[in-house]
Amino acid sequence: MSNTRWQFLGVVWCVLLMAAVWGLPNAIMRLIVTIWILAAVVLAWLYWTHPPTTATPLEDPLTQSLEDPAQTTFEIGSAALPHLRQGLNRDTAQHIAEIIQTTAGVEAVAITDTNIVLGWAGKSCPQHAPGSLLSLTTRQVMRDRAVRILHTDELQGAYDDCQLGIVVIAPLVSHDQAVGSVKLYVSEESMLPHRVSRFAEGIAQLLSILLEVAELDRQRSLASAARLEALQAQIRPHFLFNVLNTIISFSRTDPDKARDLLIQLASFFRRSLSHKGPTILLKDEIDYVQTYLNLEKARYGDKLRYRLRIQPEALNIPVPVLMLQPLIENAVVHGIATKEDWGMVSLTVRYRETDIVIYISDNGSGIPKSKQYEIFEMGSGQGMGLGLSNVAERLVGLYGNQYHLRLRSQPGKGTTIRLVIPIPIPH
Numbered sequence: 001m002s003n004t005r006w007q008f009l010g011v012v013w014c015v016l017l018m019a020a021v022w023g024l025p026n027a028i029m030r031l032i033v034t035i036w037i038l039a040a041v042v043l044a045w046l047y048w049t050h051p052p053t054t055a056t057p058l059e060d061p062l063t064q065s066l067e068d069p070a071q072t073t074f075e076i077g078s079a080a081l082p083h084l085r086q087g088l089n090r091d092t093a094q095h096i097a098e099i100i101q102t103t104a105g106v107e108a109v110a111i112t113d114t115n116i117v118l119g120w121a122g123k124s125c126p127q128h129a130p131g132s133l134l135s136l137t138t139r140q141v142m143r144d145r146a147v148r149i150l151h152t153d154e155l156q157g158a159y160d161d162c163q164l165g166i167v168v169i170a171p172l173v174s175h176d177q178a179v180g181s182v183k184l185y186v187s188e189e190s191m192l193p194h195r196v197s198r199f200a201e202g203i204a205q206l207l208s209i210l211l212e213v214a215e216l217d218r219q220r221s222l223a224s225a226a227r228l229e230a231l232q233a234q235i236r237p238h239f240l241f242n243v244l245n246t247i248i249s250f251s252r253t254d255p256d257k258a259r260d261l262l263i264q265l266a267s268f269f270r271r272s273l274s275h276k277g278p279t280i281l282l283k284d285e286i287d288y289v290q291t292y293l294n295l296e297k298a299r300y301g302d303k304l305r306y307r308l309r310i311q312p313e314a315l316n317i318p319v320p321v322l323m324l325q326p327l328i329e330n331a332v333v334h335g336i337a338t339k340e341d342w343g344m345v346s347l348t349v350r351y352r353e354t355d356i357v358i359y360i361s362d363n364g365s366g367i368p369k370s371k372q373y374e375i376f377e378m379g380s381g382q383g384m385g386l387g388l389s390n391v392a393e394r395l396v397g398l399y400g401n402q403y404h405l406r407l408r409s410q411p412g413k414g415t416t417i418r419l420v421i422p423i424p425i426p427h
Helices: 003-021 027-049 061-066 069-084 090-104 136-144 193-234 237-253 255-274 282-303 325-336 369-375 388-399
Strands: 108-112 117-122 148-151 166-174 177-186 279-281 304-310 318-320 343-351 355-362 406-410 414-422
Touching (some): 090 108, 090 117, 166 193, 177 193, 282 318, 282 325, 318 388, 325 343, 325 388, 388 414
Antiparallel strands (some): 108 117, 108 177, 148 166, 279 318
16 A cells, blocks of 8 residues: 555544544543644654665674764763772773773773873783873873874874774863873774764763762762761871870889870870861961870980971961871871981971962882872872871862872982962952
8 A cells, every 4th residue: 555545544544533532521631632643643754754764784893882872972971980989090990991992892992091091991002001101192182172083103102013093082071170081992994083083072071071970979978078087097096005105104214204295195186086177277287286296206206306387377277177187197107117217207388378388298218109109099098097198189179189289209218298278268
C-alpha cells in the first residue's frame, strides 16, 4: 500500500477518534487524550516524511566510540568522578587515563599536571611514562588554555620514538587556572583529527568541571574535619609521652623547671582545645608556637635553637588557626631531630600592604627531591601532624591557588617553607 493511501486512512482514523473523544463526559480527560492523539499524529508524520535510512556498520573502533561523543564523554565523566574525589594525583590520573583510552578507543591517553605526566594508558611508550617531563608544546597549551592538534614529531622539547602519530592536547582548568592537560593520541589513519579535537575538548571541559566539584567537596570536608584533625594531631601520644618524660627527669634535678614545663604543657593543650573559629590573631598563634618550641627545647636542650623575627605590624592580622605550629613541628621532628649536631629553626613574618609573608626555615636534614613532589599530593603527610599537604590544601581552599604553599629544600642543608596570607579588607 502506498504512503499516500496510508496517510489518507490515518487522517480518517484520527477524525473518527477525535469525534469519539469529544463524546467523553470529563473535560480534563478529553484534553489529555487529545494531546496524546496529536503527539501520535506528529510522530507518524515525521516517520512518513523522513523515513529512517539503513546504517552502515563502522569498522573503525575510534569512529564507533565517537559516533555519539556526548554519550561517550558522559560515560567517561561518570566513571572518572569517584577517582577525582581524591584530587589529581598519579593514582587517580592513571585510572582516568585507562577509562578514557578504553571508552574512546584511541591509541593512547596521557593525563598530566603542570609539570609531569601523571597517568598513561594505551600503546606502551617509555618516553611518555608517568613521571616524565612535559614538552614545551604541552606547557604552551596550558598557558594559552587552547586545544592544539599536531603530529607528535612537531612537539617542541620532546621526541617521538614510538611513532604515535597525531596528538590532541586539551588543558584542564580549575578555578580559572590551568592545572594539567589531557592528551589523546591517534594513528594517522584514524578519524578526522578535528573530530577527535572536539572530543578531547569535551573531555577536558567535563574533567575540569569534575575537578572543581571534587575540590569544593574536599574543601567542605576539610572545613568540617580540619578542627578535629588538628586537635587529634596535637594530642599525639608520643609527643605527650616525651614531654612528660622530660618533666619527670627535671623533677629530680630542677623542680622549678619541671613545674614551669608542666604549666606550659597545660597551656599548650588548653589553647589547642579552647579556640573557636577558623582564624586566630597572628600574635596568639605565635604564642602557641613559642610554647611548643619551649617544650621541645626542654627535651632537646642545646641541640635545638630557634629564632622568631616578627614585624610588629603583622601581629594583629588574622591567620588560619593551627597553620604555623604543624610546620614548626615538622621542622623540629623531621629536620633537627635527625641531625647529629645542633640545629636552628627560624620563623620570620614580613608585613606588606596587602598580605603577610611567612618563612619557616631549618638547617636540618632536608627533603630528598624524589619526595618533595609527593608531599603536595592529596592525602600525603602521614606522621607529620597535620602534614604539609593538609596545610597546603587549607591555604588554597581559604584563599585560592595563588596562595599555595612553596617549599625549597636541599638534603643535608635544610628546608624553607614560604606561605602568603592576605590581609582582610575591612568592611
